[in-house]
Amino acid sequence: LLFILFINDIVSCVSDAKILLFADDVKLFLSVRSVLDCTRLQADIEHVSNWCFKNHLSFNPEKTKHIVLSRKRELISFSYNLEGALIPRVSFVRDLGVRIDSSLFFKEHVSITVNAALRVLGIISRLCRRFSSPSCLLHLFKSLVRSRLEFGSVIWNSLSLRQSTDIENVQLRVIRIVYDRYIGRRSFYHYETLLHRFALHELAVRRQSRDLVFLYKVVHGHVRSMDLLRSIDFHVPSRVSRNVLTFYPSCMSPVSLLLRIQLAFNKEHHLDIFMCLREFTLLLREWMSFA
16 A cells, blocks of 8 residues: 555656556556657656656566557557666566457457366366265366456457357366266257256356446446546437337447447347346346356
């Protein structure tokens, strides 16, 4: 707490870029459209460096990187420096457990997360091999494997069909283990039937429900972010209509978080964004049971 208070005024030395602070981690970012924007960002880097020098602090050069978030083929080439040393450019960064790549496709994050989840599932499967009931295996799957697959999903849920299938295959793997050990191949059940039998839901459905809860919390101020709230557009019809959409998103980027969750909410006509949180979550659970 004392360290946070000590560095709290570092934001005052930044002119053009935006700054994010988390513990001892500092991020500077700026929308770049020309070389002039790059020089402005470099100037703010120097301002932060001067502030650290005056306050007898230093940056860790091994942890100082820069990344360009863009899907353009031709990017502005610029070399950023900190205290006379070149800041290396990377293709992805790991921030609070989420791996963010330069094109925001989250391929690296999904691939590493799925592989890690499969390794943990393999360990759980071997430990539970002699158990007479699948309940322990499923509880361990929910707490140790599924939690990994869903961490920060609101950020990276704009997935391709292939990525979504790769994630779902992890749950399919545990269902196959349960099917082979405790049911037997003499009986055939569809994947959806087995999910219902063991009170599980498709991971894509669970991710979408988390998206909708996040949207609810942003609208009602449970998530305090004016930037997010300003980006949410309510649909205000000029005349009475039978089909009234709750949101009319202005962002047209197909991978935008806010576009995704607003369009997803518009499809669920049984939900009301203005009901209390308890009723909202209860309706979501009912929807998940039939999705």
